[in-house]
Each structure stands twice: as C-alpha cells, then as structure tokens.
Amino acid sequence: MNDDDFDALTREHFARPEIAAQMTADLLAARRAAERPEPPPVTTMPMPEFLRTRIAGQIARYRCPRGCGWFHDEPTDPGPLGLIVAIEPGQDSIGEMISLNAEARSLAYQARVEAAIDEHYAESH
Ligand SMILES: [Zn+2]
Known part of the structure; x- marks a missing residue:
C-alpha cells in the first residue's frame, strides 16, 4: 500500500x-x-463405555457409531510412564517433559482408536 x-x-x-x-x-x-484457545481437533472417536474385565482390567470400549456391533477396546491404564528426558535440570523442564509425554500418549491413544474405526469402516461400511 x-x-x-x-x-x-x-x-x-x-x-x-x-x-x-x-x-x-x-x-x-x-x-x-x-x-480464545483453539477448539479441540475434530475426531471420529465416539464416547466410550467403561468396562471392567478380568484379564485386561478396566477398558474403554468404543462401539461402531453405526451400531453394527463392532467395537474397539483400549485399556484405560496407560501403563508406566515412558522415558522422561529433562533437557535441563529444574522443575519447569521436568514438568514440561511430563506434560509433553502425557500429550503424546493422549494423541497416540486417539490415533489408535481413530485408526481402528477407519479400518473398520473401510472393511465393513
Ligand atoms: Zn460398524
């Protein structure tokens, strides 16, 4: 101008x-x-049912949104925390690494469920 x-x-x-x-x-x-904070990313994940099983412990069951009877189970206990590497010693960097680990686990969880739903849709619907 x-x-x-x-x-x-x-x-x-x-x-x-x-x-x-x-x-x-x-x-x-x-x-x-x-x-304003960004809205959460769009996901194909339906709301899970929480069930307790004898072998796997508590699981989250994601049923097919189309109601065909198919479902995908995910353990709700993510297991031991992965390796946390603090770049610099100090509470802030450790806290940041824990947050990043948690976020990475959450994204991986969502990706597993979405991939299972995608695969099911490709095979059955
Ligand atoms: Zn289905």
Whole structure:
C-alpha cells in the first residue's frame, strides 16, 4: 500500500462512519477470536463405555457409531510412564517433559482408536 492508497483509505474511513465502525468491530472480533484457545481437533472417536474385565482390567470400549456391533477396546491404564528426558535440570523442564509425554500418549491413544474405526469402516461400511 503506497501513500496515495493510504490517503484514499483514510478519507473513506472518515467519510463513511458506518464502514469505520464495521472495520473496528471486525478488528475487535478478530482480536477476541485470537485470544480464545483453539477448539479441540475434530475426531471420529465416539464416547466410550467403561468396562471392567478380568484379564485386561478396566477398558474403554468404543462401539461402531453405526451400531453394527463392532467395537474397539483400549485399556484405560496407560501403563508406566515412558522415558522422561529433562533437557535441563529444574522443575519447569521436568514438568514440561511430563506434560509433553502425557500429550503424546493422549494423541497416540486417539490415533489408535481413530485408526481402528477407519479400518473398520473401510472393511465393513
Ligand atoms: Zn460398524
């Protein structure tokens, strides 16, 4: 945008107060939207049922959303925490590593369930 363009925009801005008001409202809405946390990612995971089994302990059962009877089970106990490597000693970096580990496990869990559902859909629906 050169100076002439800017001058023209400024003249229009002051000559049409309703446009200026709309631009201000759009700017404020964009700023508020940027401050909100991102919505969670879209997932194909249905709500699970929680069941207790003798062999696997407590499991989360994800049933086919189309109600065909197929299901996928995931243990709710993720097992021992994986190797946590702190880059620098100190509580902040350890806390950060634990958070990253937990997030990675959560994403892996979701990916397993979604992959199982995708595979089932490809085979059966
Ligand atoms: Zn199905």
